[in-house]
Amino acid sequence: MKKPKFFVVEFGCVGRSGHRCNGVEAVLNELKSRGYLARAGVNRSACEEVVSSLDAHPFARLMPWPPYSKDRLCGDIETFLAYGDMGAEDLGEFLNTAEAQDVVVLYTATENELYAFSRWLDTRAPQNRPHLVANVTLPSFFQAGSTSPNLRGQLLRTAIRRVMQQMPDERRVFITLTDKMAIALEAITGVNFDVTANPVDLLAGGNASTSVQQTGPVKVACPGQPKGTKGAGILPEIIEKASDLNCLFRVQNWPADSSAAPNVELLPTTMDRPEYVAYLQSCEITLLPYDTDFYALAVSAIFDEVASLGHGVVTTTGTWMANCIDDGGVVGRHAPDGDVDGLVAALHHLVDNMTDLRKNADENAKTWCARRGVRSYMDHVFVRLGID
Numbered sequence: 001m002k003k004p005k006f007f008v009v010e011f012g013c014v015g016r017s018g019h020r021c022n023g024v025e026a027v028l029n030e031l032k033s034r035g036y037l038a039r040a041g042v043n044r045s046a047c048e049e050v051v052s053s054l055d056a057h058p059f060a061r062l063m064p065w066p067p068y069s070k071d072r073l074c075g076d077i078e079t080f081l082a083y084g085d086m087g088a089e090d091l092g093e094f095l096n097t098a099e100a101q102d103v104v105v106l107y108t109a110t111e112n113e114l115y116a117f118s119r120w121l122d123t124r125a126p127q128n129r130p131h132l133v134a135n136v137t138l139p140s141f142f143q144a145g146s147t148s149p150n151l152r153g154q155l156l157r158t159a160i161r162r163v164m165q166q167m168p169d170e171r172r173v174f175i176t177l178t179d180k181m182a183i184a185l186e187a188i189t190g191v192n193f194d195v196t197a198n199p200v201d202l203l204a205g206g207n208a209s210t211s212v213q214q215t216g217p218v219k220v221a222c223p224g225q226p227k228g229t230k231g232a233g234i235l236p237e238i239i240e241k242a243s244d245l246n247c248l249f250r251v252q253n254w255p256a257d258s259s260a261a262p263n264v265e266l267l268p269t270t271m272d273r274p275e276y277v278a279y280l281q282s283c284e285i286t287l288l289p290y291d292t293d294f295y296a297l298a299v300s301a302i303f304d305e306v307a308s309l310g311h312g313v314v315t316t317t318g319t320w321m322a323n324c325i326d327d328g329g330v331v332g333r334h335a336p337d338g339d340v341d342g343l344v345a346a347l348h349h350l351v352d353n354m355t356d357l358r359k360n361a362d363e364n365a366k367t368w369c370a371r372r373g374v375r376s377y378m379d380h381v382f383v384r385l386g387i388d
Helices: 019-033 048-054 089-095 111-121 151-166 179-189 235-241 273-281 301-307 320-326 340-352 354-371 373-385
Strands: 006-010 038-043 057-059 103-106 131-135 172-176 218-222 247-251 264-266 285-288 312-316 332-335
Touching: 006 019, 006 089, 019 038, 019 048, 019 301, 019 373, 038 048, 038 089, 057 089, 089 111, 103 111, 103 373, 111 131, 111 151, 131 373, 151 172, 151 179, 172 179, 172 373, 235 247, 235 340, 285 301, 285 340, 301 312, 301 320, 301 354, 312 320, 312 340, 320 332, 332 340, 340 354
Parallel strands: 006 038, 006 103, 038 057, 103 131, 131 172, 218 247, 218 285, 247 264, 285 312, 312 332
Antiparallel strands: none
């Protein structure tokens, strides 16, 4: 049997910064390290740096949805134009060399990518269709604060059920990243979801303490875009109430309408990968006051990264990150969503115990890296598809 080739599709990969581009690069590098041919297909709007660094094939916008669906759960869905006009041949330009033994990986599989892939399958005889690995990882398919499907969830169901009719179970793997997300997705789609590690590039693997400056103020990372789901709205109040701590808060996600205190170092929200890695490596604690509704189902690639550095983490109760802390996988504390005093108390606890945190940072990093990241993800995919 011929060795499979891998076609990795990420429509959301348009800029070099951010976890989608870095995640696709991690998957490509992992596959190539195992001796497999792998190519990336990205949005035609992707910048030249993305296209060149990934050696990617840029394809066009995704196609319109059909006028309506008669799915029993979704009912009649009026025309839903995903990302503008497109013909199925645009995705086909990238996938048409795929053979039956090959694998298509939808790195972030939304309703749109899945429907586009399904339309492309219509052009291929059943015996010539490749395997599919679809990572459905975003909690954007549910109504706020619940697991009831919104319009996107209804469309996701329609797309997935179309793929299910076109491909036998053994040739497709639907993946998500948390147990809660799997249960919620299975309820609306009727398909089984595997739960795996987040396919991202981890930062350390046992070199945590050597990269940290251990004199002067404790450096606390506040990474990510300034979004409400990432706690940007309450971050200034948390830092103000933690002013008695000997800490320097190195902040990306600072709200634009707030002035920075003396214990805050404002950093660009967009960084290239080496700069971003150096930023996280310079810190020992990470503050992630994330929204419970969103992150009860979703994982955080930032959390995976800082855990791989042996950081102590302060986050919000009820999130996936809090579960990892409670399970002992990461050293940290959590407090209820919006509880500024509780989050400040959690910071105090970690700073007061910096000696132990520093002593155990390397071991904590090694433990996390052993079971997380793109290597663990790819191990799971290979087993599920029966690839040696």
